[in-house]
Amino acid sequence: MTGADAILAIDQGTTGSRALIFARDGRMLSSAYEEFPQYFPKPGHVEHDAEEIWASVESTVRRALADARLDPGRLGAIGITNQRETTVLWDRETMKPVAPAIVWQDRRTTGRCDELRNTAAAADIRRITGLVLDPYFSATKLEWLLAQDPQRRRRAEAGDLAFGTIDTWLVQRLTGGAVHATDPTNASRTMLYDLDAGAWDDSLCSLFGVPRAILPEIRPSAGDFGRTDASWMGAEVPICGVAGDQQAALFGQSGWNAGDAKNTYGTGAFLLLQTGSERGPDVPGVLTTASCGPSGEAAFAYEGSILIAGAAIQWLRDSLGLIATAVETEALARSVSDTGGVVFVPAMAGLGTPYWAAEARGAMFGITRGTTRAHLVRAVLESIAHSSADVIEAMTGAMGVDLGTLRVDGGAARNDWLMQAQADLLGRPVIRPRASELTAIGAAGLAGVGAGLWAGPDELERARGGDVRFEPEPRAMELAPAQRRQWKRAIDAVLFWAAGGSGA
Secondary structure, X not given: OOOOOEEEEEEEOOOEEEEEEEOOOOOEEEXXXXXXXXXXXXXXXXXXXXXXXXXXHHXXXXXXXXXXXXXXXXXXXXXXXXXXXXXEEEEOOOOXXXXXXXXXXXXXXXXXXXXXXXXXXXXXXXXXXXXXXXXXXXXXXXXXXXXXXXXXXXXXXXXXXXXXXXXHHHHXXXXXXXXXXXOHHHHOOOOOEEOOOOEEOHHHHHHOOOOHHXXXXXXXXXXXXXXXXXXXXXXXXXXXXXXXXXXXXXXXXXXXXXXXXEEEEOOOEEEEEEEEOOOOOOOOOOEEEEEEOOOOOXXXXXXXXXXXXXXXXXHHHHOOOOOOOOOHHHHHHHOOOOOOOOEEEOOEXXXXXXXXXXXXXXXXXXXXXXXXXXXXXXXXXXXXXXXXXXXXXXXXXXXXXXXXXXXXXOHHHHOXXXXXXXXXXXXXXXXXXXXXXXXXXXXXXXXXHHXXXXXXXXXXXXXXXXXXXXXXXXXXXXXXXXXXXXXXXXXXXXXXXXOOOXXX
């Protein structure tokens, strides 16, 4: 391979960072991954150290370049995809964080959201942003950060501080402070962005007390985000693609036509249904968000958000010690014929679409003396499939459309048992590309298109490397309605608990 025609994709996630290098023909040349800590200072609080995130990105990029035996000067473009909504506030001059990053899973602003939900602002927020009032989004996180320290607020108002989601933080660091920018897909997750106007909204900035001086410039997803500081990796490489992880995955799945749908099973699970260049009508409990068209241009999508998916498997491993690795869950689920009546609701960080119950907490129902480790593991996997089915039912039912197939990706999508269970519950085929890193492929695709290295998005087909198809099994489809009824009973019980037992 000669010339500057390789693409670096940086995939910065909730629990780790990955760097991948793709050849111009779509082949993945190398990949490096590194985990970093999450911090839980109080119940419901989830934080990151943004410097640790940056260090993990630096490390994985250097390792990926070394593994590919590639000089940085041969990189033609960089694409960035990232965990969304996570809120970083830093000193503009030193580029040092002034507070811990508040992670998208964090629930500390639940009370503030409850307060706003009972005002006229709730309807305005929904109309302007396409979002619902929930601690998930960045605005109340940023409001909280500015309210904790009067000096911090004064510095923000003076323009001495900068705000960004993780994409903005990485662009700022990669360019040596030269570029403070984001793209529409990430901006649309802040609850400060006018979805129709494609710009920051003054009324929302005023509502949340956010000075315009700290907000990044909004640039196209397949646009110019500056060049890397040569002192960082020895070359000035253009950053030509930026998108939030879920929109990048949709792009990587070739989901740029109206009606295309994908579900990414990561720490959470996120289903996006592309609506194209036109914003669709509001669907109860479903978000409307920015997405990318075939050339990276601004488009719209419906999104359903499941706050805990793969994180539930991590919980089995790290908190309960029931498994040593995530891979074990597939064999354990297959070792029993059913869950033995156990139903698990993974509401450890509240419930997302379509319930949006921030106060909800996880629960396990139906445990008996005969319950085994395998039953519990299978119930956790089934909860991911049920949660996804809830989102699809809400989205397609309100829209009056029938989902033909569901394209899937993400770490938990590598579990064949889970994907088959998903197909059985939906009664629809589930299609999984052979390539596992669809989020990174989407970021590389945006960068390739933005830099002119790829003539168009169709070149993503080679990078995906074909598909694996899971067809629903007739016997399992017969059992699915009863399983769904049991699941709904468990959800109702969790919501009842969250409401203080009042049913309100």
